[in-house]
């Protein structure tokens with residue numbers, strides 16, 4: 580990603596997942612723009628994050644605005660809205676995303692059976708987003724398996740890896756760097772088509788959480804060189 584940290588817009592950054600990611604990237608020194616359908620709600624969310632930053636001067640600035648302005652003013656956009664609103668949130672900001680990377684965290688959960696895998700007709704939520712946005716936008720899937728409560732507790736070490744799927748290696752590398760900045764390990768997990776596995780895994784983890792009374796289960800990639808050398 581070079582020495583300069585890109586400006587990150589979090590579309591839907593007022594919500595659980597988006598605000599957790601925004602906090603962690605701000606703490607890592609990134610400039611973050613919170614996007615919302617309502618600019619004042621985004622400003623409020625940004626203020627709350629900025630207040631957390633007063634103790635540490637290395638935090639990046641956080642501001643809030645409407646989703647379109649956030650997408651326009653960003654270098655990298657992150658989409659964090661419910662599956663039911665994924666495509667209708669992207670449609671009005673599609674032009675502003677041209678030439679950029681969109682990191683989509685959408686898990687295709689269809690209430691009430693959110694613990695049952697229900698992938699959309701396109702094969703996955705991110706494939707549907709890529710189809711709609713066209714090749715001018717580079718869609719990458721990441722963070723589908725990270726529970727928001729872990730992201731939002733900044734003192735908490737996140738015991739879950741991030742599967743990063745995308746058709747361009749350079750774009751996956753950026754998402755992997757952002758996973759690292761937020762305190763997680765990201766893995767090249769293949770082309771965008773492979774995101775179906777990460778999206779399906781979200782429902783599997785929800786089922787495990789319920790069945791075993793775990794607040795936020797996660798996944799780990801094992802067998803890595805550092806482990807096998809030990």
Ligand SMILES: NC(=O)c1ccc[n+]([C@@H]2O[C@H](COP(=O)([O-])OP(=O)(O)OC[C@H]3O[C@@H](n4cnc5c(N)ncnc54)[C@H](OP(=O)(O)O)[C@@H]3O)[C@@H](O)[C@H]2O)c1
Nearest residue numbers: 591593594595596615616659660662664685686723726727
């Ligand atoms: N929460 C988790 O633990 C978790 C874990 C893994 C993946 N995810 C995925 O991350 C995404 C966001 O999850 P979340 O829990 O953060 O969702 P959320 O808190 O329910 O919603 C996020 C934001 O989406 C916007 N939104 C809500 N309803 C909308 C609508 N009808 N139309 C357009 N925008 C709407 C809202 O922003 P404004 O009202 O400010 O516009 C809201 O703050 C989902 O796709 C989810 O599957 C979540």
